[in-house]
Structure formats: C-alpha cells, structure tokens
Amino acid sequence: MHSLKLPAWLIVLVGAVYVFLHAPLLVLVLFSFNDSKFSVSWEGFTLRWYERLLERDDILEGLQASLVVGVTSTVFATVFGTLLALALARYKFKGRLMLEGLLYVPIVTPEIVVGISLLILFVLVGFPLGLPTVIIAHVAFNISFVVVVVLARLQGMDRTLEEAAMILGADELTTFWRVTVPQLWPGIVAGAMLAFTMSFDDYVITSFVSGTGSQTLPVVVYTMVRKNVEPSINAISTLIIVATTILIFIAERVARDKPLTPAKD
Amino acid sequence: MSRSLRQRALDYFHHNPTVRAWSLVAPGGLWLLVFFLVPVFMMFTYSFMPRGMYGGVESGFTLEHYLRFFDSLYLTILMRTTVDATVCTVACLLLGYPVAYAITRAGRFKGLLLFLVILPFWTSFLVRTFAMIFLLRDTGLINTALQSIGLIDEPIVMLYTPFAVMLGLVYGYLPFMILPIYASLEKLDLSLLEAAEVLGARPAARFFRVTLPLSLPGVVAGALLVFIPSLGSFLTSDLLGGAKEILIGNLVQNQFTAARNWPFGSAASFVLMALVLVSVLIYLRVRERSGDAAGAP
Amino acid sequence: MSHKTTRDQLFADFMSGRKDRRSFIRDAITLGASVTALGAFLEACGGGPEPAAAPPPTDAPPAPAPDPDDLGPIGTELNIYNWSDYIAEDTVALFEKETGIKVRYDTYESNEEMMAKLQVGAGGYDMVVPTGYIVTVLGAQGLLAPLKKKYLTNWGNVAPLFLDPAFDPGNEYAVPWQWGTTGIAYRSDKVNPPPDSWGIFLDPKWRRRMTQMDDVRDVIGSWLRYRGHSLNATDPALLDAAKADAIASKALLKAYISAPVKGQLVAGDVLVAQLWNGDTAQAAVEEPSIKYVVPKEGGSIWTDSLVIPKTAPNKRAAHEFMNFILRPDIAAGISNFTGYGTPNAAAMDKLESPVPYPDEEERKRLEYQKDLGAATDAWDQLWTDIKSA
Numbered sequence: 001m002h003s004l005k006l007p008a009w010l011i012v013l014v015g016a017v018y019v020f021l022h023a024p025l026l027v028l029v030l031f032s033f034n035d036s037k038f039s040v041s042w043e044g045f046t047l048r049w050y051e052r053l054l055e056r057d058d059i060l061e062g063l064q065a066s067l068v069v070g071v072t073s074t075v076f077a078t079v080f081g082t083l084l085a086l087a088l089a090r091y092k093f094k095g096r097l098m099l100e101g102l103l104y105v106p107i108v109t110p111e112i113v114v115g116i117s118l119l120i121l122f123v124l125v126g127f128p129l130g131l132p133t134v135i136i137a138h139v140a141f142n143i144s145f146v147v148v149v150v151l152a153r154l155q156g157m158d159r160t161l162e163e164a165a166m167i168l169g170a171d172e173l174t175t176f177w178r179v180t181v182p183q184l185w186p187g188i189v190a191g192a193m194l195a196f197t198m199s200f201d202d203y204v205i206t207s208f209v210s211g212t213g214s215q216t217l218p219v220v221v222y223t224m225v226r227k228n229v230e231p232s233i234n235a236i237s238t239l240i241i242v243a244t245t246i247l248i249f250i251a252e253r254v255a256r257d258k259p260l261t262p263a264k265d
Numbered sequence: 266m267s268r269s270l271r272q273r274a275l276d277y278f279h280h281n282p283t284v285r286a287w288s289l290v291a292p293g294g295l296w297l298l299v300f301f302l303v304p305v306f307m308m309f310t311y312s313f314m315p316r317g318m319y320g321g322v323e324s325g326f327t328l329e330h331y332l333r334f335f336d337s338l339y340l341t342i343l344m345r346t347t348v349d350a351t352v353c354t355v356a357c358l359l360l361g362y363p364v365a366y367a368i369t370r371a372g373r374f375k376g377l378l379l380f381l382v383i384l385p386f387w388t389s390f391l392v393r394t395f396a397m398i399f400l401l402r403d404t405g406l407i408n409t410a411l412q413s414i415g416l417i418d419e420p421i422v423m424l425y426t427p428f429a430v431m432l433g434l435v436y437g438y439l440p441f442m443i444l445p446i447y448a449s450l451e452k453l454d455l456s457l458l459e460a461a462e463v464l465g466a467r468p469a470a471r472f473f474r475v476t477l478p479l480s481l482p483g484v485v486a487g488a489l490l491v492f493i494p495s496l497g498s499f500l501t502s503d504l505l506g507g508a509k510e511i512l513i514g515n516l517v518q519n520q521f522t523a524a525r526n527w528p529f530g531s532a533a534s535f536v537l538m539a540l541v542l543v544s545v546l547i548y549l550r551v552r553e554r555s556g557d558a559a560g561a562p
Numbered sequence: 563m564s565h566k567t568t569r570d571q572l573f574a575d576f577m578s579g580r581k582d583r584r585s586f587i588r589d590a591i592t593l594g595a596s597v598t599a600l601g602a603f604l605e606a607c608g609g610g611p612e613p614a615a616a617p618p619p620t621d622a623p624p625a626p627a628p629d630p631d632d633l634g635p636i637g638t639e640l641n642i643y644n645w646s647d648y649i650a651e652d653t654v655a656l657f658e659k660e661t662g663i664k665v666r667y668d669t670y671e672s673n674e675e676m677m678a679k680l681q682v683g684a685g686g687y688d689m690v691v692p693t694g695y696i697v698t699v700l701g702a703q704g705l706l707a708p709l710k711k712k713y714l715t716n717w718g719n720v721a722p723l724f725l726d727p728a729f730d731p732g733n734e735y736a737v738p739w740q741w742g743t744t745g746i747a748y749r750s751d752k753v754n755p756p757p758d759s760w761g762i763f764l765d766p767k768w769r770r771r772m773t774q775m776d777d778v779r780d781v782i783g784s785w786l787r788y789r790g791h792s793l794n795a796t797d798p799a800l801l802d803a804a805k806a807d808a809i810a811s812k813a814l815l816k817a818y819i820s821a822p823v824k825g826q827l828v829a830g831d832v833l834v835a836q837l838w839n840g841d842t843a844q845a846a847v848e849e850p851s852i853k854y855v856v857p858k859e860g861g862s863i864w865t866d867s868l869v870i871p872k873t874a875p876n877k878r879a880a881h882e883f884m885n886f887i888l889r890p891d892i893a894a895g896i897s898n899f900t901g902y903g904t905p906n907a908a909a910m911d912k913l914e915s916p917v918p919y920p921d922e923e924e925r926k927r928l929e930y931q932k933d934l935g936a937a938t939d940a941w942d943q944l945w946t947d948i949k950s951a
Binding site for chain 2 (some may be wrong): 655672674678681699702703710773779812815821822827829830909935936938942945946947949950
C-alpha cells in the first residue's frame with residue numbers, strides 16, 4: 001500500500017498480541033477432539049463430541065437464537081448509534097453534553113442491574129418474554145458502544161469533501177450517502193463488529209429477559225457448566241470459528257477487486 | 266411529486282438545524298430512554314427503599330444503603346477496583362495501539378487482521394476462560410511445556426493469582442481498545458506523514474507529533490470503553506482469581522443473588538455510576554473548552 | 563386485601579388515562595413497589611402473561627370445580643424450567659410418548675435467575691427445580707401452588723429420609739428430585755492419612771493444594787460445624803469465630819471454586835476440595851483414587867425438589883410429570899444419568915452405582931441448610947470481610 005514501513009519490533013509485538021488472543025482458541029479446537037470428558041490430558045483423537053452435537057438440540061437452537069438476536073440487534077444499534085454520533089459531532093444543541101454523558105450510563109451500569117430492571121419493566125407492561133425482549137435489551141446496551149466508536153472517527157473528520165459535494169450541487173441526502181457514509185465506513189464497521197460481538201457473548205442480561213424458547217447460545221453454555229464444560233461446547237465453538245473464518249475468506253475474495261469500503265465513484 | 270416533497274423536507278431540515286439534530290437523536294434516544302433510563306431509574310428508586318426479606322424491596326424511604334456503602338470495607342473495595350481498571354486500561358492501550366496501527370498499514374490484509382481481533386470473542390466467554398485456565402494452571406500447557414524442555418523444575422503458579430485476573434481482563438477488553446483506535450487511525454491522512462518525512466522528521470517524532478495527536482479521539486474512546494466496563498467486571502476475578510478477592514462487580518452481583526439485598530446492590534451500582542458519569546462530564550467539558558469540539562457549526 | 567384493591571384502582575386509573583405517568587409512578591412507588599407487588603399490578607390489569615387470579619384456560623369449566631383438589635383436564639403442554647443436564651436424556655421423550663403432552667424444556671444456571679422470573683410473575687413455567695431452602699423462600703412469598711397428593715399415586719416410593727424436610731414441612735410444595743451431601747473430596751493416593759475433619763483446611767502441609775466452594779453458606783457452614791455448631795447459626799459470636807477460621811484457611815487455599823474443581827482434582831493440581839458427593843463420583847470415574855468423606859464434625863445434606871409455581875398454566879400436567887418421575891424405572895434412569903442420589907427408595911435396586919442413603923450414625927452429622935431470613939445480610943457481610951481480608 002504505502003512506503004511507510006513498520007519497524008521489526010512492532011511486528012513482533014503485534015504478532016505476540018495475536019498469539020495471546022488466539023492461544024485459548026487453539027486449546028479449545030485441540031480439545032474438541034480429545035477423548036476425555038474432563039479435558040485433563042490428551043487421551044486420543046475422537047469425533048464423538050461432534051456427533052454429540054447432533055443430539056443436543058439445545059445447543060443448535062441456542063446458536064440459531066444467538067444469530068437472529070445478534071444480527072437484528074446489531075443492525076438497529078448500528079443505525080441508531082451512527083445517527084446519534086452524527087448529531088453529537090455535527091450539531092450544537094441544548095443538552096448535547098448531557099446527552100453525550102448519559103450515553104456512558106449503559107456502559108457503566110452493571111449487567112445484572114440492567115437485566116433485572118428490564119425484566120421488571122417488561123413484566124409491568126405485560127410484554128411476554130421471548131426473542132423480541134432479548135433483541136430490545138441487546139439494542140439498548142449496544143447503542144452506546146456504537147456511538148462511542150463512530151464518534152471517535154467523526155471527531156475531526158475532514159469535512160472538505162462534504163462541502164465540495166454541496167458546492168457542486170449535491171443535495172444533503174446525496175452528500176450523506178455518497179460522501180459522509182463512505183468516509184465514516186470504517187467507524188461504522190468497527191462499531192457494528194463490537195455490537196455483534198457483545199450481543200453474541202452476552203449472558204447476564206439475556207438470562208433475565210429471555211423466556212421459553214429464546215435461550216441464546218451463551219445461556220445454554222452457562223447452564224451446562226454448572227457441572228462441567230462438556231467438550232461438545234468446544235466442538236460447537238470450533239465449528240463457529242471455522243464457519244466464520246470461511247465466510248470472511250470468501251468475503252475477502254469477493255471484495256478483492258472492490259475494496260471493502262464503498263467506492264467513492 | 267415525491268421529488269418536491271423530498272425537496273420541501275430537505276429545505277425544512279436545512280433551515281432548522283435543531284430539528285435536524287433532534288431527528289438524528291430521536292430513534293436511538295427514545296430507545297435508550299424507554300428501555301434503559303426508565304428501568305434504571307426504577308432501580309434508582311429501589312436504592313432508597315428498605316430491602317425485602319426475599320429479594321425486591323419494601324415500601325418506605327431510607328438512606329441506609331448509601332450510608333452503609335461509605336464504610337471503609339466497601340471504600341477499600343472501590344479503591345482496589347479502580348486501581349485494577351486503571352492498570353487494565355494502560356495495558357490494553359500499550360498492547361492495543363500498536364495492533365491498531367499495524368492493521369491500518371496492512372494493505373489487503375487489513376480486513377482479515379481486524380477480523381482476527383474479534384474472532385476469539387465469538388466463542389462463549391466461559392469457554393474461552395476455561396481454555397485459559399487450562400493454559401495457566403500448575404499442570405497446564407504452559408507449565409508442562411516449560412518443564413519438558415527443562416526450563417523450570419517446579420511449576421510456576423499463575424492461575425488464581427492477581428496476574429491471572431489482569432491477564433483475563435486485558436484479554437476481555439483488548440478489542441474495545443483496538444477497534445476505536447483503528448477507526449480513528451484509518452482516517453489519518455497519509456500525506457501528512459509523508460510531508461513530515463520529507464521535512465526530515467524522524468520516525469519517533471513523526472509518531473508523537475503527527476500520528477498520536479490525530480488518533481487521540483480513538484485513544485480516549487478506547488480508554489473509556491475499557492476502563493468503564495472493567496470497573497463492573499466480576500466473572501474474571503471469580504474464575505481466574507479463584508474468587509479470593511472481591512471487586513465492586515462481585516459485590517453488586519452478590520447483593521442481587523445470594524445476599525438478596527437489591528437496594529444495597531442498587532446503591533453500590535449508583536455510587537459507581539455517579540463517579541463515572543461525573544468524570545465523563547468533566548472530561549467532556551474540558552474537551553469542549555479546549556476547542557476540540559469536532560467542528561460543530 | 564385493601565392493598566390489593568388500591569393497586570387495582572391505581573392500575574385501572576393509569577390504564578384509562580386518568581392518571582398521568584408521573585403520578586402513576588409516584589403512587590406505584592409509595593405503594594411499595596416490591597417485585598411481588600409489581601406482579602400483582604399485572605394480575606390487576608389482567609394483561610400479564612400469566613394472571614394468577616384469572617380463571618384457568620378455556621379447557622376448564624366456568625363454574626368453580628366442586629372439589630378444590632381437582633385440577634381439571636390435563637391439557638396439552640407442559641413448560642419445565644430446570645438446571646441443565648439434570649435429567650436423563652430419554653425422560654422427557656418417554657413422558658411425551660406416554661401422555662401425548664408436549665414438553666417445552668428450558669434451563670437455568672442459578673436459583674436467583676429462576677427466582678427473579680417467578681417473583682415478577684413471568685415465564686409461564688409449570689414446574690421449576692429449586693434447591694433446598696429456596697423452596698421455603700418461594701413458599702413464604704406465596705409463589706408456589708400446594709401439591710395435590712391425590713394425583714401423586716407413586717408417592718409411596720419416596721424414601722422416609724425425604725419426607726417432611728425442614729425446608730418444606732409436610733411436603734406441602736415439593737417433590738424430592740435428587741439429593742446429595744457436601745463433604746471433602748481428596749486424592750487418596752497423595753493425602754495420607756485421609757482427612758476426616760474440616761480442620762484439614764487449616765493444615766499448612768496442603769498449602770495451595772486445597773479449595774473450598776465459592777459459596778458463603780458452604781464455607782461458613784463448614785467452620786461452624788468444625789466448632790460444633792449448627793451450620794444455620796446466626797449468633798454473631800459464633801459467626802465471628804467461623805470468620806476467623808475462614809480467614810486463617812483462606813491463606814492456605816488455592817481458590818474458592820465449586821463444581822469446576824473436578825478437572826483439577828483429576829489432574830492433581832488440587833488434592834483436597836470441599837465438594838458435593840455426586841460431583842466427586844463423576845471425577846472418580848476418570849481418576850479412581852479420588853475419594854469422598856463427610857467430616858466427623860458433619861456436613862450439609864441437600865435436596866433439589868420439583869415445585870409448581872402458583873401461576874403455572876397447567877398444574878395438572880405438572881402433577882402428571884411428578885408422578886411419572888416417582889416411578890422406580892424413571893427415577894433410576896435419571897439418577898443413572900446425573901450420578902446423584904435418588905430419593906426414590908423403590909428405584910435403589912435399579913441403579914448402576916447407587917448412592918447409599920446415610921445410616922443412622924451419618925444422619926446425625928448431616929444437616930439441611932435453612933433460609934437465614936434476616937441474618938442473610940450479616941452472612942453476606944461476613945463473606946465480604948473474608949474475601950477482603
């Protein structure tokens with residue numbers, strides 16, 4: 001891309017961080033093939049934990065619920081969060097600082113407080129617990145994270161392109177879609193990734209607001225470990241890792257000609 | 266017809282910046298109001314009510330839960346939590362900034378590297394933590410490997426130490442640091458760096474005089490996203506620290522579960538939230554004053 | 563009663579717009595918005611998912627049943643909320659096949675999670691599985707429906723040990739599900755002589771090779787028993803002595819950890835652990851030198867029970883399920899899967915590796931945990947003190 005090269009020590013450090021992030025995954029993948037229920041030492045190769053997945057409807061249903069909740073709540077939270085960030089970065093209005101301050105409240109509120117208070121709210125208004133309540137809760141706690149990430153990119157973003165577009169006669173909506181959004185895109189993607197990750201990994205809040213038939217994968221996993229982490233959990237984790245990696249590689253291939261950021265044409 | 270309607274709507278918005286701003290705020294703002302602030306406010310009122318014997322609250326008004334919190338026992342816990350969260354934030358910054366920086370320079374591997382930062386978090390927290398326990402314990406992979414190559418005789422005790430807790434916290438919050446820094450570095454104008462290079466600035470100077478200041482919003486956002494949630498963490502200290510210490514997050518969790526003292530749990534949460542909110546507001550004021558107000562019109 | 567009427571009125575006013583939101587919230591709060599009260603709001607407005615006061619679903623006759631013990635027709639659906647992995651894999655399928663009732667089965671991880679849902683009146687569950695004294699807590703809040711014994715024709719199979727437990731006098735609400743004890747698991751190949759007292763956790767010889775459970779009731783309970791007291795004591799002097807012991811032993815402990823310690827016992831990181839008998843048995847399958855003992859000072863015995871929430875939509879089917887698991891073959895199947903003891907005396911000879919009932923002498927050393935009531939706060943403070951020490 002560019003001639004500014006990275007020093008060797010930096011590459012080593014970054015490599016070490018990636019090893020740190022992925023070492024537990026390696027263990028997990030390895031022990032999904034281990035023939036021992038307690039994952040203590042290597043007892044030989046087996047596929048029985050994968051076979052067992054076929055019998056565990058709860059894990060598969062949990063995965064499905066997690067995907068539905070994750071995707072839906074990420075879309076909502078990303079749109080809402082991006083709009084909020086735009087308002088905060090672009091306009092001076094009464095109560096702006098207060099609003100920005102309030103956006104940090106969801107990040108700092110202990111999850112159990114969020115979970116129990118939302119449960120009480122839903123019951124008070126008679127909203128039956130299920131997938132919709134889980135999605136509502138996830139959107140609520142994810143908006144703030146998206147705002148903070150998108151705002152970081154917006155701050156000090158070069159506005160000359162937008163102004164140029166306007167001067168050249170583009171109306172505001174066109175400018176927004178053709179200039180602002182592409183410039184903002186890395187921030188939006190980063191925010192969305194964070195939101196999806198948080199949603200996909202949330203246990204405490206979900207456990208309080210889920211009802212019959214809306215238990216996500218983390219809830220299933222947590223209820224299983226009261227006794228022991230059965231290696232079939234390792235197996236489903238391995239499958240998730242493999243599946244997402246394949247998806248990303250395909251996306252990379254497709255996007256090779258077209259860069260990931262929308263073209264500025 | 267639709268064209269003119271659109272035009273009229275745009276004109277209206279164009280002449281009313283406040284309306285425009287609030288229409289951007291409305292969807293997310295309303296959502297947060299109804300599904301976050303209202304329920305949390307309900308919990309706030311709970312923190313002033315006597316505890317119910319079996320969870321929940323009784324009617325009445327009391328300040329006892331707040332008074333109870335200002336006891337040296339709980340203040341010490343608050344202090345220790347703050348120190349832990351600070352150390353964790355600094356460590357995440359030192360590890361996360363180089364990673365974010367390297368990703369923006371990775372050319373066509375950019376997307377892949379970014380994805381690899383997130384990937385570990387698509388497996389359950391608990392599963393990851395158990396994998397870590399497996400690496401760290403006395404007969405774990407690290408100790409076994411070190412012993413088999415003869416580097417050590419006795420296993421190094423890593424699991425159930427403050428070190429393990431910090432390792433777990435940093436692991437858990439690192440992406441919160443990397444993503445916003447990446448998002449703000451990504452917009453960095455490379456021509457500025459080239460200009461600095463042409464003008465003879467050494468690499469270190471280029472970094473500290475150009476790159477770092479320009480990515481500061483990302484650093485601040487990352488620091489907030491790591492510091493604030495790590496104040497409330499509780500599972501990491503339980504699982505990797507052997508539950509031998511108590512942080513504010515554990516205290517709150519306990520009050521809502523085993524201790525069945527919801528109002529005290531709420532009071533502890535709100536003391537924590539107030540502290541954070543006040544410091545965030547101070548930070549926002551300072552930023553506003555120093556004119557870094559993001560070029561609002 | 564008048565409280566309830568006020569609530570009804572308040573909610574009706576709110577719903578019909580006669581009260582604005584602010585005054586509604588104010589009134590609601592001053593009325594004492596305990597969680598159960600909030601649940602009652604719901605009953606009042608009738609819009610809740612499971613209004614307890616409302617008549618049972620359409621399949622019940624409108625006129626009051628002549629027999630108060632009669633629960634009407636059996637219905638077609640049963641919602642069970644249980645701990646995960648706490649039932650044999652074929653139990654539900656067998657039940658569905660025999661009765662034609664469709665079972666929806668959800669799981670939870672802690673008593674509190676389940677309690678929170680019952681307390682606010684949500685969930686729509688017909689049956690939940692609280693541990694020991696949680697039955698007392700739920701019962702005291704009026705959240706449980708009393709058992710109708712006439713539907714439990716297999717009740718006679720329950721072993722006498724589990725009749726009339728301290729946490730549920732007269733078995734008003736609870737059908738025993740599985741039971742166990744809390745004692746000491748140890749590696750008999752490394753720990754000699756074998757431990758027979760909670761005092762082992764004060765022995766510096768095993769420094770950093772021992773664990774206790776991450777639960778204040780179990781830790782303080784063990785030290786109370788060590789000093790010869792009830793593990794339900796609330797006397798501050800006794801609790802202070804227990805706290806001193808606990809702090810002394812904390813320096814020697816590797817960690818406070820419950821069920822997940824099994825892997826480390828098998829691997830040999832941990833040599834002595836406070837643990838449940840059933841989990842010890844599971845670990846012993848992998849490492850036969852792991853043995854279990856109830857210390858001479860005594861330990862706790864616990865029973866998880868099936869109970870029916872007051873708001874359950876299909877209480878009749880819940881009874882049917884209870885009666886089903888009281889059958890010897892079904893009860894044996896469950897215990898063979900979970901590894902825990904069965905309270906079903908008739909099932910004992912069908913077990914692969916039966917957990918024997920404690921004999922007279924052992925029973926004297928075993929004690930049920932009771933709800934601590936007002937002393938819960940004091941115990942919690944103790945726990946915070948110990949962990950901050």
